[in-house]
Amino acid sequence: MARNTAADAQEVNARLAEEYPDARCELDFExxxxxxxxxxxxxxxxxxxxNQVTPELFRRYPTxxxxxxxxRGDVEEIIRPLGFQRSKAGHLIGMGETLVAQFGGEVPCAVEDLTQLPGVGRxxxxxxxxxxFDLPGITVDTHVTRLSHRLGLSDASTPLAIERDLNAQIPEAERTLFSHRVILHGRRVCTARSPRCxxxxxxDICPSSTNPRTDADE
Incomplete structure (x- = not known):
């Protein structure tokens, strides 16, 4: 039976940390x-x-x-299996041009600088x-949005507003890992359709749960 109170964000984080101890960015990079x-x-x-296409891309374009x-055609051919190859190739080439022209060829770490790169949003x-760069932050994707709403951690409708709500509840050092844990939980359990409550x-702490676990379930 659904409850009307919001879950506690730090309790959510602690439980997901135990459930997903190896949570990390699942994109391969060096x-x-x-x-x-x-x-x-x-x-x-x-x-x-x-991860299936980036090894060749990284080999061909290391800087x-x-x-x-x-x-452009060469980049499109490598990334074609991912779809949207024309726009993505344009973003990659534009990214390289902007990094060379404005940042000495190095990826900056400030949000306001990163978002100057083509295709890079917040x-x-x-x-x-x-x-x-190990600079913690909460990444609000579709999974984080969905779980934040279901758990009652935010009722905001925009990613930036949800990020602000979660930042107020999650200690800074935990924010990146919190994002990974929530994303994994959204992919594996709290899916968009037919969540496995x-x-x-x-x-037991989720106000949206349709099948709360009890001690007898342990």
Whole structure:
């Protein structure tokens, strides 16, 4: 039976930390440039598929200057399996050009600088900051939005407003990992359709749960 009170964000974080002790960014990367590229490519596809094409891309284009000088058709061919290859190739080449022209070929860490790169919005910027530079931040994707609403942690309708609500509840050092944990839980248990409330470690504190767990379920 649904309840009317919001879950406690730090309790949510603690339980998900125990449930997903290895939660991390699931995109493969070795440096900030690679993560920026992989995150750009992850739109409208899965991290698993991105990881299948990035080894060749990273081999062919190891620096920002390489992307700036790349032939669009060559980039499109490599990333074609991900879909939207024309727009994504344009973003990668534009990213390289902007990094070379404005940032000495290096990926910056400030949100206002990252969002100057073609195709990079606040969500991508926070992914790069949190995982490549260890500068914590909450990344609000569809999973974080859905779970924040279901758990009563935010009733805001925009990603920025949801981020602000969650920032007020989650300690700064935990914000990047909190995002990963919530995303994993959204993918595996609290899905958009037919959430598996009977299997959920948050069921007894979730105001949206349709099948709260009890001690007898343990």
């Amino acid at each position: 440096n900030p440039l690679q993560l920026t590229v992989a995150t750009l490519l992850s739109a409208q596809t899965t991290d698993e598929r991105v 920002a200057a390489d992307y700036a000088q790349a032939r 969500k991508t910027a926070l992914v790069v900051r949190g995982n490549a 009977g299997e959920c470690v948050l069921a």
